[in-house]
Structures are given as structure tokens and as C-alpha cells.
Amino acid sequence: MKNTPTLASSRRRFLNQAAALTTAAMVPYTFTASRVAAQSKSERLRFALIGVGGNGTRTAPVGKEYADLVALCDVDARHLSHGNQLLCDGEADLYADYREVLAREDIDVVQISTPDHWHTKILIEAMLAGKDAYCEKPLTLTIDEGKLIRKVQKETGRVVQVGTQQxxxxxxxxxxxxxxxxxxxxxxxxxxxxxxxxxWSPEIPIADVPKGLDWDRWLGPSPPMDYRFLKDANRDKFYTNCHTHFRWWxxxxxxxxxxxxxxxxxxxxxxxxxxxxxxxxxxxxxxxxxxxxxxxxxxxxxxxxxxxxxxxxxxxxxxxxxxxxxxxxxxxxxxxxxxxxxxxxxxxxxxxxxxxxxxxxxxxxxxxxxxxxxxxxxxxxxxxxxxxxxxxxxxxxxxxxxxxxxxxxxxxxxxxxxxxxxxxxxxxxxxxxxxxxxxxxxxxxxxxxxxxxxxxx
Structure with a gap:
């Protein structure tokens, strides 16, 4: 991991990178405790769901009781389409790149429901962008990632709830x-x-990447690998190194x-x-x-x-x-x-x-x-x-x-x-x-x- 002198410079760099992804210029986000405390019932927090798979669609409806879900982000267009209809009646803003979501000044909170290997990077950048976050478990893929998250949380003061609802x-x-x-x-x-x-799985062959899935971006920080998929018609099961079954790798x-x-x-x-x-x-x-x-x-x-x-x-x-x-x-x-x-x-x-x-x-x-x-x-x-x-x-x-x-x-x-x-x-x-x-x-x-x-x- 590359170290830079100050947290402020990291935050500025992230916001500059995110701004390049949008047509409108972004300004540094300021989200203070007083802004939250002063909200009336009609001025609810606005949140975005990053990762619109199973955990995302199970937990986000609960979040909607307390905040307005305004944006969805996923690297699979099928998840975005399904999630938009299921959660937002087709009215949400849709993104394939989470950095565009974090660059939005009007989004207060993010729910991070991606596969595990993406949690740390997105959460750290969310905190640097001034967002509070609800992040599904497990928070990290490694021990050292946890040290880094804790450091950034202390320095930014962001509120992070881990999804261990027990x-x-x-x-x-x-x-x-x-x-x-x-x-x-x-x-x-x-x-x-x-x-x-x-x-458990049998041998899983290399397969064509499904239409609408950005496999390279789904892998993200993980090592490069071929997409694999096997359908077992006899047992009505499938095996893959992607959705749902990523946790077995x-x-x-x-x-x-x-x-x-x-x-x-x-x-x-x-x-x-x-x-x-x-x-x-x-x-x-x-x-x-x-x-x-x-x-x-x-x-x-x-x-x-x-x-x-x-x-x-x-x-x-x-x-x-x-x-x-x-x-x-x-x-x-x-x-x-x-x-x-x-x-x-x-x-x-x-x-x-x-x-x-x-x-x-x-x-x-x-x-x-x-x-x-x-x-x-x-x-x-x-x-x-x-x-x-x-x-x-x-x-x-x-x-x-x-x-x-x-x-x-x-x-x-x-x-x-x-x-x-x-x-x-x-x-x-x-x-x-x-x-x-x-x-x-x-x-x-x-x-x-x-x-x-x-x-x-």
C-alpha cells in the first residue's frame, strides 16, 4: 500500500479522481453532525446502494425506512435493472462505477454490499469522500486491511456500521x-x-462472461482470472467464481x-x-x-x-x-x-x-x-x-x-x-x-x- 503525507491530501486526490468521471465539476463534500441533527422528518438522509446482489436487495429495503434510496451501483447491468425495479420503482440513478456515486455531494450515506474483496477499497474511499457507511460483513479480506480501515475511521470520524445484525x-x-x-x-x-x-464443486470450466457483466471490474483488486461457470441440470445447481459463490474462493x-x-x-x-x-x-x-x-x-x-x-x-x-x-x-x-x-x-x-x-x-x-x-x-x-x-x-x-x-x-x-x-x-x-x-x-x-x-x- 502506498502511503501519502496526510489524510487531507488523500481525500483531495480521491475527489479529484472522482470528479473526472462526471461532466459536472464536484466540490469537496462537507457533512457535519449539525446537518444530520437539524434534519426534520421531511429532510431525510439520502443513500446509495453499492452492490445490488442478494445481500444488497435484502438489507436496502430496511434502510429505506430511515433514509431515501436515490442511487444504485453495480458492475452487472442485470443487477442494476432488477434492483431498480425491485427497490426504487425504476426511479433510481444507476451507475457502473462506485466513484461516481461517492463524488455526489447530495448523497450522505452508502450501503456497501459488494463481494468481500471490494469492501475495504470502497469503504475507505467512501470515508475519505465524507460518507457514512453501512458495510456488509466480513469487513475485510485480510488483517492488515482492518488496520487501515480503523485508521481512516478514526481520522475522518465517519460512522461505519458493519452488517453483523446479530x-x-x-x-x-x-x-x-x-x-x-x-x-x-x-x-x-x-x-x-x-x-x-x-x-464444494466439481471442476468448473472457463465460460463466456455473461452479457452486461463487467468481469474485469468485478474482479477489481483480486488477481486476474478467467470467468468460470458450470450448470448442473441434474441437481438444479450452478458453480461459478462470481455471483453468490465468490465466497468459496x-x-x-x-x-x-x-x-x-x-x-x-x-x-x-x-x-x-x-x-x-x-x-x-x-x-x-x-x-x-x-x-x-x-x-x-x-x-x-x-x-x-x-x-x-x-x-x-x-x-x-x-x-x-x-x-x-x-x-x-x-x-x-x-x-x-x-x-x-x-x-x-x-x-x-x-x-x-x-x-x-x-x-x-x-x-x-x-x-x-x-x-x-x-x-x-x-x-x-x-x-x-x-x-x-x-x-x-x-x-x-x-x-x-x-x-x-x-x-x-x-x-x-x-x-x-x-x-x-x-x-x-x-x-x-x-x-x-x-x-x-x-x-x-x-x-x-x-x-x-x-x-x-x-x-x-
């Missing part, structure tokens, strides 16, 4: 954290995180470990903190299975999915009093086991004796509000998560899923992925945020960017 689930996940915080489990000893098996994502892992490992680490225990990780060890061979952490085949299909990993923490086991072959969810009892929570249920005891001994009235950091509770799950984002914009405070706490959790997911790829224990120093004692593993904390798609701050 942090805004009050009837299950926050209730589970409140049970733990109230001492109902005692000291935690074991946490089992079930995140299901990863994707290390070039674009981290597989299940950064997919469901970014949700459930998050809750697990919040549970450790809620119990009053130290959740600083020190090592990740275990085993994993892939469908391709690896050499020095690099997959040796490029014609099939390459992220881990199966895994059984243990995360140790600095105090040594609790172990987190991450695996594919148990129920999806989080099992907390403590000295006094155990509970299991996922998106469908919260069960265990301590939950049953709530009927006779309810939690203190403020218990859930306390684990939600005392912020207003409006709705549940995604609606509450967006409401929290808007509240944080109005008050210029960190949202419930801020980039700093998110990255501490996500770094565990990344360390687990490096462990899987190298097949050995990975040691971590939380104080310096560095992998220790393993030069190759440490080199995997970052990645090169394709020419023309570098991140500059």
Missing part, C-alpha cells in the same frame, strides 16, 4: 449475552461455534470462516467479554480439509472451489480459562458452557436450563440494554441494526457494530483461515496485532492488489 437481535443473541453477563453461567470454560461445512473471500464465522464468532467473543473474561486471542490450531492441494498457503488448482470444506479449530485466549472450538459438523449456532450451566443460541432458538430459569428469576430490567451499550433499542435484527446506524449518525457516536470491535473478532476468522491454509498452529500477539514466530503466516496478513486497484491513504 448484534441487534434482542430476543436471542443479546438475551444470551445478558444471561452470561448476569453470571448465570459462571465462568465460561468452553464455547463451541458451529458454522456448517464450506462449499480465497481470492475473493475466506469461506465459511468469514461468512457464518463473522456472525457466530462475533457473538462468542462478545460472550467471553460479557462474562468478564479476557477475549484477547493468542493462538489458533486444528485441522481442515480442502478440495485442492496447497503449497505455502496457495491453492494449486484454479478450476474448483478452494476454501476449507471441513474444519475443527481451537482458539486459545490469553488467560487460558476458556477455549473456543470452531467446527463444521455441529448445529449452526453458539454453545456456551460455564461452571454453572450452558446455553445454546442461534437465529431460531435460545435454549438451556438458565433460559428456563428466567421464568422464575427474570433478568434485571436493564440487562439487555446494558449489553447493547445503553443505546436505544428500536425493532429487532436488521431493522434495529439500521436504526442504530441512524442513531449513531445523528449523535456522531460509534454504532453497535463498529469497525474496531468487529475487526478484533474478524481477525480470529482470518487467523483461522491462515491456520487452515498452512496446516499449522498460528500464534498471535494482540498487543501488536501481529502473527509471531512464522514469517510465511505473517506475510498472509496482507495481499497485493491488482494494478489500478490499489488502496491509497
Amino acid at each position: 448484534r441487534s437481535s434482542f430476543n436471542r443473541f443479546n438475551k444470551a449475552l445478558a444471561i452470561i453477563a448476569d453470571g448465570r453461567l459462571g465462568k465460561l470454560k468452553q464455547i463451541t461455534v458451529g458454522i456448517d461445512a464450506g462449499g 480465497y481470492e475473493h473471500s475466506g469461506g465459511k470462516l468469514t461468512d457464518w464465522g463473522a456472525h457466530h464468532i462475533d457473538i462468542a467473543m462478545l460472550g467471553i467479554a460479557a462474562a468478564g473474561q479476557n477475549n484477547d486471542p493468542v493462538s489458533v490450531a486444528g485441522s481442515a480439509e480442502h478440495d485442492v492441494e496447497f503449497k505455502d498457503g496457495i491453492p494449486m488448482l484454479n478450476n474448483r472451489y478452494n476454501t476449507a470444506r471441513a474444519f475443527n479449530l481451537d482458539v486459545d485466549f490469553i488467560d487460558g480459562d476458556v477455549v473456543m472450538n470452531i467446527r463444521h459438523d455441529v448445529d449452526n449456532g453458539i454453545l456456551f458452557e460455564g461452571e454453572l450451566g450452558r446455553i445454546f443460541v442461534n437465529r431460531g432458538k435460545l435454549v438451556g436450563k438458565p433460559v428456563e430459569y428466567l421464568a422464575s428469576k427474570p433478568l434485571p430490567e436493564e440487562a439487555i440494554a446494558k449489553v447493547y451499550r445503553g443505546m436505544p433499542i428500536i425493532g429487532n435484527d436488521r431493522p434495529a441494526h439500521w436504526a442504530n446506524f441512524i442513531h449513531s449518525i445523528e449523535h456522531r457516536t460509534l454504532p453497535i457494530s463498529d469497525v474496531h470491535s468487529h475487526m478484533k473478532m474478524l481477525n480470529v476468522c482470518h487467523l483461522a483461515g491462515i491456520c487452515c491454509r498452512l496446516g499449522r498452529t498460528i500464534h498471535w500477539d494482540q498487543a501488536t496485532e501481529q502473527i509471531t514466530g512464522d514469517e510465511l503466516a505473517a506475510s498472509m496478513m496482507s495481499r497485493p492488489y491488482r494494478e489500478g486497484y490499489e488502496i491509497e491513504v
